[in-house]
Amino acid sequence: MLATFIAVLQQVNIEEKIKNAPDNRYEIGVAIAAYIPFVVLxxxxxxxxxxxxxxxxxxx
Structure with missing residues (x-):
């Protein structure tokens, strides 16, 4: 129950962030930040x- 709640809170739409990105550096930062949890795991x-x-x- 708690894990489901936390997963819903952490859900991020990466495509929308990249679409609204001010420049390429922001896109790279979003991509790297999306992979960090998997690397740590x-x-x-x-x-x-x-x-x-x-x-x-x-x-x-």
Whole structure:
């Protein structure tokens, strides 16, 4: 329930922002900002995988 509410609040129409962009630099910034959450999520997933793979207590 809370996750759905947060997802609705964070929904952004990127095409509309790019269409109303004052210049190309703004378009590039919007594109980069759109991909940052996915990159961070991938890094966190890799970190969790790495830590789980290298656990010493499972090597008995």
């Amino acid at each position: 991938a890094l966190v997933a890799y970190f969790i995988y790495y830590k789980a793979k290298n656990r010493k207590d499972l090597d008995d």
